[in-house]
Amino acid sequence: MAAVVATMVVGPLVKIVLEKASGSLLGQYKVMKGMEEQHEILKRKLPAILDIITDVEQAAADSEQATARRAGAAAWLEAIKKVSYEASEVFDELKYEVLRRKAKKEGHYEELGYSTVKLFPTHNSFVFRQRMGRKLRKVVRGIEVLVAEMNDFDFKHHQAPPVSFxxxxxxxxxxxxxxxxxxxxxxxxxxxxxxxxxxxxxxxxxxxxxxxxxxxxxxxxxxxxxxxxxxxxxxxxxxxxxxxxxxxxxxxxxxxxxxxxxxxxxxxxxxxxxxxxxxxxxxxxxxxxxxxxxxxxxxxxxxxxxxxxxxxxxxxxxxxxxxxxxxxxxxxxxxxxxxxxLGGLGGQYITEIIETTAFSRLKKEEERPSVLVNMTIYIT
Missing domain, CATH: 3.40.50.300 (P-loop containing nucleotide triphosphate hydrolases)
Incomplete structure (x- = not known):
């Protein structure tokens, strides 16, 4: 049952990745240069996965389904979840690069302050494109394999409300x-x-x-x-x-x-x-x-x-x-x-959210690793 419940996050996760891949921010400052083809492939393939995700989840959860198909569906969902997390990280890095270039162009590094600038790693554009291109190609290959497999499993399109709904x-x-x-x-x-x-x-x-x-x-x-x-x-x-x-x-x-x-x-x-x-x-x-x-x-x-x-x-x-x-x-x-x-949260609340989430099981302050505590202060 736990495995079945775990698969239910896949639909929303794929939807989030599709939203990130379709974001207008990526078109700025030539951040996708050299990756346009992979980007377009991904935007075409993800809706195909979303179309059949309901059927896959039902196959993974349905006790009356053939054992092999049920196990295959559950494994397929786990694979989609893994590659979706990888894709999400790639698009987050690309978004941060857009923000870095924007800050640099507009001369806001000094205004942002030293701690914020440290969040953006120092690198040249060519090296960045090569590194992100490799990551994105790996994601696209994974998605293409999974799309081929979903056709082999003969998963069906189910008319359903959007995942985000x-x-x-x-x-x-x-x-x-x-x-x-x-x-x-x-x-x-x-x-x-x-x-x-x-x-x-x-x-x-x-x-x-x-x-x-x-x-x-x-x-x-x-x-x-x-x-x-x-x-x-x-x-x-x-x-x-x-x-x-x-x-x-x-x-x-x-x-x-x-x-x-x-x-x-x-x-x-x-x-x-x-x-x-x-x-x-x-x-x-x-x-x-x-x-x-x-x-x-x-x-x-x-x-x-x-x-x-x-x-x-x-x-x-x-x-x-x-x-x-x-x-x-x-x-x-x-x-x-x-x-x-709506503006962003104040720094004190961000710190509190991170500490509450990260240290929820450590009731005493002395139990909290000092390295992580200092990292929390540094981030905020």
Missing amino acids: QWRQKDQDIFDPKNITSRSRAEDKKKIVDILVGQANNSDLTVLPIVGMGGLAKTTLAQLAYNDPEIQKHFDVLLWVCVSNNFDVDSLARSIVEASPKKNGTEAADSKKNKTPPDILQNVLSGQRYLLVLDDVWTREDHKWEQLKARLEHGGMGSVVLTTTRDNVVAKIIGTVEAYN
Whole structure:
């Protein structure tokens, strides 16, 4: 069972690698020079793996499957996980190289400070390209072998929500035993809550985007606001839907309806009248002051957003849509008020997070290896 559970991280991991491989940052400062072909191959192969990942996971977990196929599927998933970690490290190094070159070009080395500069190793561009080219070619060879093997296993494409939807959708409860998250984002949360509650007398739908780069905890901040007692009391209905790459108006409307506590009666009645999912959504929200969180919005297709927004505008006075996105262009398309730009955490909180994670089993300070403790101080 443990092996089966372990495989369930593979889909989200491959999705993260694909996002890193597709990132616009890689196109800057010729950081991919000499690696363009491998880069394109990887971007083509990873979606093929994502297409069949559900079937592979089912084959690995299904006790009724033939033993050989089940064992083969589990081994294949482990291999994908290993090469995905390698690919993730490669793209992280490439991203850091872009940042290094940007800092050098703009003359920010001195502003960054000595400790930050030390994070970027000294090397020339030719040596860097040769080294990263070898790493990327190794990853691509591994991926190509695994794609060939998946065809041999005859894994099937399963229509399913995007992996990021499945991964991010599961809960709005934050596991934070030392309250680091809530303490570090307390000021941000208060500002968000004030904005949301402050729309009480606004007859127009308010859309507030939270914008920031990946890993800044935009979703976590939305969760903190969503769970705030003042928000729970202020709104009639609270809804949470993860969007990611799945911005199809009908399926998104259906997901919002599914998240609504009032869905059953209205949905059943409207279905009998052959109403579309957007029609049903409009009826479910009609007249209610709601807070809808649309987490991880990517689409720049403004016509799709306008179609959905037209139905969301039928809520009660003071209704708000809170979105999270990495894309400033998306924020401008969907936002009706100024976007909330989320900054990084303070150094003291980063130190606390690292120490809590790294030394969670070492309760006494004297048990902590001094080398690691000093490294934590150095990083932050």
